[in-house]
Amino acid sequence: MNNPPRIAIAGVTGAVGQEFLEIIEQRDFPFSSLKMLASARSAGKQQAFKGEAYPIEELTGDSFGDVDIALFSAGGSISRKFGPAAAEAGCVVVDNSSAFRMDQNTPLVVPEVNSGDISGHQGIIANPNCSTIIMNVPVWPLHQAVGVKRIVVSTYQAASGAGAAAMAELEQQAKDWVAGDELTQDIFGRQYIWNLFSHNSNINPETGYNEEEEKMIKETRKIFHDDSIQVAATCVRVPVLRAHCESVNLTFEKPLSEDEAREILKAAPGVTVMDDRDSNRHPEPLDASHEDDVFVGRIRGDASQADGYGLEMFIAGDQIRKGAALNAIQIAEALVEGVAV
């Protein structure tokens, strides 16, 4: 791999694609060339970056011959179509879709948890589901300390997880509602403002769990290298523009006091503890928006379990940032630093 690498962004016009650019600039991610890739619809347009206008090129099978690291966020079908060919051409793909996450030859990585898995890649490294990443960052250090046996999690997910058009529809519904007009319902087919609904992914007819929930269950086991960890997940879309929250209930193998848990979380990478009982200030979506860290609050011993064996917390993380673009760029940074080249 060249150092600095030649990089490409596949799906640069999407919400995550745009966030890639912002983070590359903020973190001064090194590159010797930067290719902006999107669908034919956007090809020929220009993408501003660091004061320069980059041409947007159509994403094709030939896009990756001169690329060292490709950040993919253009949906699962695009990843399946072009990811393996890009890897074949010698490029390392960091893929934000679900296409390869559970493939046994593909590392699934949250850098704060299992950056060591990066080195085993065979050309593709998968970025986990956003809700999974946000949950795993604070749960992992507790798991390391005393072993997490079971997680019961309920999510409060923002429109951002369904893309820029979904965020725009929610904003449009506010305008429609204030104007007294009929609400625009092109994306979700329902009123979203002043409402909430079970996550808009398909439900497994056998288990009753939807795809988002199954991702949280299966991906956590893969990332933690622990197939015994039990996860009960309920994923819900709430009328928030950006940043997901999660109510997390843990059962431990060994006891851990609330104070010990708080100290572990304060020292954990990627975590900001915001837990003020007196002023009742705990993580909110607006706190986490555009921030790198996962915010953790409402840390308390679970009154419903044996003393020390349960913990509750409420967390918030930026879905587009740590839940997608930032996590992928952290993986790319590890590649550049030579961890896995």
Next chain:
Amino acid sequence: MNNPPRIAIAGVTGAVGQEFLEIIEQRDFPFSSLKMLASARSAGKQQAFKGEAYPIEELTGDSFGDVDIALFSAGGSISRKFGPAAAEAGCVVVDNSSAFRMDQNTPLVVPEVNSGDISGHQGIIANPNCSTIIMNVPVWPLHQAVGVKRIVVSTYQAASGAGAAAMAELEQQAKDWVAGDELTQDIFGRQYIWNLFSHNSNINPETGYNEEEEKMIKETRKIFHDDSIQVAATCVRVPVLRAHCESVNLTFEKPLSEDEAREILKAAPGVTVMDDRDSNRHPEPLDASHEDDVFVGRIRGDASQADGYGLEMFIAGDQIRKGAALNAIQIAEALVEGVAV
């Protein structure tokens, strides 16, 4: 007690007070006289009801001499100040505040669960917390069937629980946001639209649980007559105007299949099952708004517990209606029917 009874509404100008009137009319609740009581600020104004204009009178210690049933929803301090005197005067108080809920001489009643407790009253019957009522209605029939050992619940609570002014502020924030103005923040002191936050009740500095969560824990035990039931509750305010949702995870004493649970819930009083995996239609706040029943969906065996020993579901109930006014009027109906007179 006269039959039909002479009734009074204490706090008639509030969100729940207004809902009392709507439900009394809809259910054709019998009364021989109806007294509209509020603070001195509203006294002298008029309250329309069934095409008539009723004078609003100031709530005082002398208000209840000619009243058989008083529906109180004017806050805990008003209930503490006037409830016992009203009971002393021979009136039966159905109190929507938290003032007497945990008093051992006061029945705490969800009619679908423990209407038998009404007869033990000593002049005051307490209406439970809204989130507690909404959870108890569908959990109770499952508890009767196989015994519920533990509940892990996370709430998605509407602005309505904080009163009419809170609902108005959330609506005003939508108008402010669309107009590009600074957001009105008089009630909650924060941006509420596009945001969510840990419930705005005080947090117990020892346990870390807030008052709303402690109510769900303690009141459920009292209503179910089961001090062994364990409840882990996380209460969250979301930008929804009306109707609370709850993500409920249950652990049973004895196994219960998902299909058996669904049949029990379909047959349960006060429950509407809305659980369509194919079309992904499950309870939303807008489904439950202005409805009597608690809506139950996402019914599925909990993959994280031994087969049959865990169940997950997502529920929605109108906080003002079943969570407050309707439940109180159901108690009053039981009184009129002679259960406890």
